[in-house]
């Protein structure tokens with residue numbers, strides 16, 4: 001199979017982990033006889049430095065012409081600590097999601113048994129947890145009207161959803177539930193927010209088309225609590241952009257680390273595959289970032305965009321084998337991990353390649 005992949009590594013550890021994700025894709029192509037060609041494009045802080053724009057037109061054009069995108073991360077401390085900055089790396093990521101119509105962000109919470117001890121949640125509450133989040137990605141307060149008034153002393157962001165935006169993400173969530181344990185939990189704040197009341201109304205309508213699926217509605221505050229109290233009660237979770245952003249960082253602790261959570265952003269055209277984590281300034285350049293979220297994102301690409309199930313499974317199995325062999329990056333090591341099994345980003349990549 002011939003496929004053209006655009007690699008947008010972006011900022012900070014995005015560069016480090018994406019290099020490993022790409023190596024794994026290369027190995028898969030070699031092993032299974034595919035031809036993957038690559039192009040690179042700029043985004044975020046590195047794009048601002050090079051062009052003044054966090055999302056150069058060339059990046060959008062290359063992305064539109066691709067079969068899939070392997071994405072790293074955006075972000076730089078310079079902007080995090082300067083609320084007045086008008087041009088920001090994160091605009092690149094939001095812009096590309098919108099430009100490509102990537103309205104559905106799938107964030108699987110896959111717990112590898114070997115990492116039961118890496119989580120701060122007790123193993124007896126965790127074992128067997130398997131959740132698939134559908135985070136709406138091109139609406140909500142992220143894209144609503146915002147601004148300042150009263151000479152800058154008041155600021156506002158608008159939480160806004162239209163019926164069609166809720167319907168299309170709900171349909172994706174219900175369709176996925178039909179292939180899993182047939183449970184959907186929709187998360188909103190319908191006891192307070194009008195946009196959440198529309199959300200709940202539309203999800204209830206869509207639910208009628210899927211009588212075999214058991215539906216529950218939870219408020220975001222309760223959902224955040226239940227996720228830690230009893231993660232196994234969840235199968236598919238569907239929620240808006242902001243709530244999904246927050247809940248999935250929380251859910252990363254079920255899988256042991258932010259460095260384990262992959263995602264697929266899909267919608268109207270090409271798919272974008274990225275770890276859920278950011279540019280992690282605190283560890284950038286140290287060579288210790290966990291590359292497995294990028295590697296598992298590459299596996300999602302093989303599966304969802306290319307329909308290469310066997311190849312995707314081979315990648316997930318390789319991750320499993322490496323973990324079974326006891327190798328850990330720092331974020332998923334625990335007090336029982338021998339020092340010689342704690343690997344840096346590239347060494348972890350090499351162990352993975354050896355299993356493929």
Ligand SMILES: NC(=O)c1ccc[n+]([C@@H]2O[C@H](COP(=O)([O-])OP(=O)(O)OC[C@H]3O[C@@H](n4cnc5c(N)ncnc54)[C@H](O)[C@@H]3O)[C@@H](O)[C@H]2O)c1
Pocket residue numbers: 013017072073074075076077080090093258259260274275276277278279280281282283288289290291293331
């Ligand atoms: N999708 C994205 O590109 C994305 C996502 C989140 C944050 N950001 C940006 O990243 C910057 C840093 O934000 P943050 O610190 O809140 O979030 P972050 O996800 O970058 O890091 C949070 C914590 O998790 C750790 N971590 C993250 N990924 C890891 C990995 N692969 N291996 C080991 N440890 C890992 C970091 O060291 C840090 O302690 C900000 O500028 C933010 O805007 C970008």
Ligand SMILES: CC(C)[C@H](C(=O)O)[C@@H](O)C(=O)O
Pocket residue numbers: 074090093094245276278
């Ligand atoms: C960097 C930021 C814009 C982004 C988001 O909020 O969507 C990130 O946190 C994510 O989860 O991908």
Ligand SMILES: [Mg+2]
Pocket residue numbers: 245246249276
């Ligand atoms: Mg986030």
